[in-house]
Amino acid sequence: MKPAVRVGATGFGLIAVCYGFARFAFGLFLPQIREDLALSPTLAGVISGGAFFAYCVAIVVSARMSERVGARAVAVAAALVAGLGMLGIAASPSPMCLAVFVVMAGASTGLASPPMADAVAHAVAKARRNATNTVINAGTSAGVALSGPVALVMGHEWRTVFLFFAGAAFALAVMALVWLPSGTGQERPDNRRGRRPTLDANLIRLVGASFFMGASSTAIWSFGGEITSMRLGWSTRDIGLLWIAIGAAGVFGAGAGWLVARFGLNAVHRLFLVVLAASIAIVGLSFTSPALTLAGGALFGAAYVMLTGVYLVWGTSALPHRPATGLMVGFLTIAVGQTAGASLFGFLLDRVSLEMTVLVFACLGLAAGFFWFESRSAGSSAADAGFGATSLLEASRVARTRADGA
Template identity: 60%
Template sequence: MSPALRLGIVGFSLIGVCYGFARFAFGLFLPEIDADLALGPALSGVISGGSFLGYCLAIVGSAYLTERIGARAVAVSAALVAAVGMAGIAMAPNAFWLASAVMLAGSSTGLASPPMAAAVAAAVRRDRQDKTNSTINAGTSVGVALSGPVALAIGGQWRLAFAAFAAAALVLAIATARCVPSATSRSATAGVLPPINDDVARLIMAAFIMGAASTAIWSFGGQLATLRLGWGTTGIGLLWIAIGAAGIAGAGAGSLVGRFGIDRVHWGFLGAMAVSILAVGSGLATPGTTIAGGALFGAAYVMLTGVYLIWGVTALSDRPATGLMVGFLTIAIGQTAGAPLFGLLLDALGPNVTAMIFAGIAMTAGLARVNRRAPQPQ
């Protein structure tokens, strides 16, 4: 097995554990966590937003450290932080402890992505980098898809699930230490904030809005299914399996962008995200539309994050870790704002109106278009 292939497999797995387990599995188990700890929608939104806030703080430090001390050390740290955070969730006796652990676990995702972009830039041929990056990014989907069967197998015992997830993260830390190169940036601008040129500003606008809209499903998909359909652990587990399995399509982001360009792919999958939010949360939701909407959301979200990854790395081609950081950080800032807002609106307006508002928010991200004068990915 070539070093590049090993890197792709380990990177795919690292993203799957950090994003699928440490960050997004919280929404899967939220109804059971809410029942045990009496959180309520508003507090659930604040705690979920804390996960995204942890990501925001970590990804900035990760990009800086990757350029200074190398990809391997930062990637291993991501796996270890995920393990500690998820172990903390498993042991949480109250809402404050839970919020702290969720924030720590969520920060692992911020640590994970920049070193993988730097490692790909160092170890993979240039003509294969977009496809490799988008494939690694799709690891999110496998993590989400696997968390669903775990929930079904253990009957919603969320403490046991997060303990198992923490153990998986420890195993992955060892594999990461063996397979990820210690790549550092040779750019003279390493450690300096990137220039906010026109194309970077457009990326920031789009990523923020999409991130805010995505919390309708990531943070409240399980709650919406419970409110609309009375679903328990089994139904919500199936929804998460659908989200994760369909998200594998996001591995094709590099190929689609190369064929159709960023703008067309961006618009198309923002529309898919808007439809998915309505399918799960509107007054017309049925079991069939909810599962289909979850699948559509999974494909749309992972595809869109792949678009922003390529957009950022292209806009800052001499600093791939920082280019990825700009787009992914802004997604998380949007999620930090979007989760509490969704929770408040859900309390005040109910699921139907809130879902329509967030579907509309998703579509406004398409107003940001790639600067035609900027270099396009090949």
């Protein structure tokens, strides 16, 4: 079997399990978990925020460890951490026990992304890397979409579902052990790598934009199931339809590079922040209906992946000599925003109405639009991005390997 196929298949499965199952499925099953374990909205928000925080820590550790011990070891560790975390979720007898294992499962997402990027660079021919990365990225939306039908069939049996998910993670650990390369990452091209980046104006504004977008997104990622349960009386089985809509529509976000090249980074950024805010409002405000909720979920999935692609382009332009670091700044800040946003949503939901909480989070998404990218080259053909169209499309392909890595 060709290296591209082996690495692509392993990466697809690993990303689907870590992101779709270990990280985002908690929000899908939250209403049933809350009922069975008597979780308050505040505690549910803290737990979900803890999983996002674990991602922030894990991705930094993973990037360094991938260089030192190789992609295979770190990818296997990611799958094992996901499996153990979900096994613990299935067996949790109390809220505090649940919190520990949700955070552990969330850490697996940060562990999973860097070794897959290293594995592609190490084992796949340059001509096939973009195609392989595209396959790997598809795992995120696929994992989210696949968790929906599982919820439709086994919505009230969330412990059994997480046992099934854990089994899939352990199978991926074996797959990674057999199919991924064992060598360490490529040599760093210069001694600037590894140092902290200089925070110029564009990078600072990227931090602001990605923080607010990440915080806003937790309204759906962490509380989408809770919102639809409160608004429409949906059970976990019904909420599975929302997750299918989010995951299926996420593939449209892969067009970020093309749109930025055509219309400019700032225009695309602000347009899809409006789409993100609208999707949260459509799902969460009192006028919603089942059809509107599913439409809002689809808009959210497309907007979220599109915006992560925009932040990749922004980061790599802000640090053109250190593109990987530029990417990491944006994606880490998204996760920091999600850490804060999940806790804030639960806090507000305990104290004010759902209507007001949803409006606050829609406004957080719009607030990200106050941050802009300033092109370094006037008259660039890619209006606001400071990139040529070819560079943007290439950046989009890289974005699709990380797009939901935050």
